[in-house]
Amino acid sequence: MKSDVKHLSGLLHVTGTSRFTGEEHLPSNLYFVGIKYSNIAKAKIIGIETKIAENIKGVKCVIIAKDIPGINNISHGLDIQPLLPENNIEYVGQPLALVVAENQELADKAANLIDVKYEELKPIITLDDAIANESYYDAVRIIEKGNIEEAFKNADFVIEDIVEMTSAQEQLYLETQRTMVIPDDDGGFTLYSSTQSTTDAQKMTAKILNLPQNKITVDVKRLGGAFGGKEFQAGIWAALAGLASYISQEPVLLSLDRITDMITTGKRHPFKINYKFAFNKNGKFQALKSELYANGGAFVDLSIAILERALFHSDHAYFFPNVKITGYACKTNVVPNTAFRGFGGPQGIFPTELAIERAAKILKMDPMEIRIKNFYTENQKTHYDMIVKEAVDEEMFNILKENSQYLQLKEDVKKFNEENEFIKQGIGIIPSKFGVSFTAGFLNQGSALIWIYGDGTISLSHGGIEMGQQVNLKIASVVANNLGVNISRIRVETANTKRVGNASPTAASTGSDINGNAALNASMKLKKRLTEAAKKYLKENHQQDSKIENILFKDEKIFDKTVPEIKINFAVLVNYAYMNTIDLGAHGYYYTEGIIFDRTVWKGSPFNYFVYGGCISLMEIDILTGEYQLKKTYIVHDSSKSLNEEIDKGQIYGAFVQGYGYCTMEELVYDEKGNFKAISPSTYKVPTIYDIPKTFEIDMIDIERDESSVLKSKAVGEPPFIYGLSGWFALYNAIDSVNQKNKKISLKFPATPEAVLIAIENLK
């Protein structure tokens, strides 16, 4: 859909007038919350001494576990996660106590004076520790098809390896976690929260405060970035803020400073993967066997769903006749890991792509050709028996080859490497086939509420959260398109539990799909009523008999297409409808049909559709220092009928760069005590403007697909994250250019300059 309308909040953003959580409607008697968190990974709590903190002038109160009036458990299930622990410390960064004080500095200072006495216990930090201790959440998950052992016996080649993706990745949303809470006069609370999930924040707070859900209102205007980090975990801070307000009976603002945020919030899961991969001389893949271990941290959080998505993406874009994928979610004593764009997908995909890259080297095949040879073709089945209806990766790769002038590029790189002693180039290739939907089927539901006011302006509420991805503009354009009006007529409201209840988190790339469809549903109801009103209006005012099916809504006018010279202004019709007692409000609802998955046999269709694409990147490395620069990136992306091409391009650029950071410079590891080694942007490095390639091209393939969602569009949030991994493979191949002895390249993930130089040294 083409639209001239840009970012609905854009003019506010560029003038510094947009407001984020805690920046507006601040009451004059606002209190601030300080957090006392654990600096030890595992311990038994002997006592928490709060007296000194309490006695500081300006401190309203100190809150510990026993002050919680409700059920001290915020877990979705499988385990018990206390909001504040009473007996046991389980990770570094676990909130132990809160301070409510007159200002933030005071609250922080008082929090530091809380003395926690504990008896240190031996923690489990690494995946190896967890595996050795068989410390797992829930049952092992196994997805199987064919006869794996037979296939390994018969294949021409079998390779196996251990892949360590043991670095976490920090979301680094620029706006930290924050919630402001205002007590209501009836004992309820209104939470202004920076959350991707109004429902999680509402439920958790209600449970903690022992209040019915309807006493907790959650309101979200916009988020300064989230990337998954504010899906489940923003609820924790909302509930803590709710607790602080409940106990103090004051309005409070809980706003984390950057370092507290980095220490206390979950990241992308570190994974360890053992794979065994069989292929034949002709390059055809025969079998894939993988064991995936995810470091879930001290509480289960979303780890099971993340592990499952990794299992579902282990085949990536390729058909394997024989598969066995086994998954373990490990329980350790690190901060519970959580959602981050891709949600386990990248960890499922990377090892398989690495195995393919190795196979290509063994067979001396072009890494692009070997991939094309094994892409799913239409109506083949995945290892979990989902039919791949529209397999278009080959189509994508053919365009990619042309756009990047692949053969020429290969020649140029070869020549460059021959001519340069210390600088080498490499090409990295990766396709994408990313499943869209919540794999927890019930979450694939969306709601919307539309009011058309007497003056013809429109108020639109929907279940999605605006966090820069412009779900608001996309959904507004769906409604505007349906009603034939300008977007400027529509005000998209804050996400509020009172207007849209039971909203699913804005996550899994589904924000526009489920909420856009719900809004369309509401809009269609209104359009139907307005069409009938128009018929009556035309009869009354123009003595015209119109058939319902002939009445059109276009360019702010309503008319009978057989008598197009007589047009009713939208506002006039709305007012007429109101005067004729026609309901001008509508609730819309949608759920994604066909998502059926049987977890007893691990078969079914967990996704509504797949998003396809491909990416080629060219990297240059300095073989004396390991430093590198991305030079060129070409992306081909299957968008079906995009709701807004420029928004989607922005998502693709952004996701690519996050994925690129993930596999290169974003290194985040724990020390033996379970502390992150990097706790701020001064040591945790994300890409800057200098890290993006000079040539950065996206080709959006605008072909209507059957497998798509609202107005034939496809989701765009997560799939392009995978393209970023091309950077790692480009480095891998650049290193290979100095691999005279043809040794196995052991390049770490992420491939920091250090990892690159060490990999080069190891080839000597």
Place this chain on the structure above:
Amino acid sequence: MIENNIIFYLNEEKVKIRVKPSETVLNILHKLGYLGAKESCNEGDCGSCTIAINNLGKIGEYKAITSCIIPATKMHKRHVITIEGLGTPVDTHPIQQIIFDNHATQCGFCTPGIIMSLFSKLTEKKIVTSESLKKSLEGNLCRCTGYQHIIEASEEILENVNNATLNSDNILPSFCKDIQRKINEIPDKIEQIENPIDDVINIQSYTLLYSIDELKEKIQKLNSKNYKIISGASDLFVEKNIQKKYYSHYFDVSRIPEMLGIKLIGETIEIGASEPIEKIIGSDIIKTHISSLNKAIFWMSSRQIRNVATLAGNIGNASPIGDASSALVGLDASLLLISPKAERIVKLENYFQGYKSTILAEDEFIAKIIIPIQKENRFYNFIKTSKRKNMDISTVNSFCSMKVDSKGKIIDIRLVYGGVSVFPQLAKNAIAEIKNHNIYNLDYDRIEVLLKKDFMPISDVRASNEYRNLLIRNHLIKHIATYKMEFNNEK
């Protein structure tokens, strides 16, 4: 505690406000209801809080700074422009409009900072290029856009500058016109108010100084030794924000005329201790006579930080890894140290004593950095290796200067490494080996052994010792390769 009653211009408004010694520019902006500048990292690493402040002595020029780590008192007698001063949603500034038109804002949290960085760059009245616009954004992180739409917006800005639709008439908000004059009317001296209540932060005073004599007097009078002399404060206010490390008194020397400026005096260049690094980068004297120093400071931190940070700060905090320190040891720079009683000049090489320790006496301060100019027919080179190209601390840095005769014999070499020892140091053993050997015939295996004798790097969050050891060797190979390329000698 002594609070400062400062007077400054905020966009078009004259502001008089009491500020605590510990407060930052960002704290005060938020207090005044200017919320466009955002707090995100609170240590100058993300650029979300970027604002513009007038460039001293240059009318109509503004520099971008990260307001989260700049002491609020520094706003006294200055003009501060925030995102709110550029335009409104119904009357946007051209840069704001271009960012909007190019979809270069997504979540919006970094956007005001990005715009203020671009704005400051354009006020400079220098030739703008794609590269210089990009460089102006090196200190701004964006986690949403992947920067591409921001690059496209800068291209449009460049086009508009080139065809003069963006020019001095519409880059500066109209209120800027009279403000220079109004600023001049503000007295230098700040009214200081004794406030017995120190609720949280234990800083007693923050003083803006205007002469070296005044500084000497302050130091002499003070009983407490718990003070710091600061200019940019870009390191000490990070310490304050993050590690909650406080000193009782801060003496701000950034306005002392004797401590500013870059002068060529015979065969040496004198750089005032308070001269911001960004100005050194822009200095023609430095470009002509010590271009290798530019190489070292060009990629130091970010533009916002370099706009306030100084070489003396880099030396003063005695970081083992300061890029400028390594280069300055390599260039055989000296320091003018002043105390209330005496002055002395010491070689930087002898200044560092151990980890974060120096020969600086308790009542002494750095007043000037004195650098011999580069000699002709001598090779100078600086290399920085870091995890990320820009806005990152070196894993290892090194400086090499060499005199090589026509036959390739290395007559003299100074080779300095940073990040591999407790302070930047000469590779003494390696130098002894390299000297008098032919540059085309160096025994790298033997040199590597000696380099390992010179330095025993540690492992830390940035790198392992193994990697640092490899870099020590490879930096030398790179220096030599660069020499060969530059001098294009035949074997």
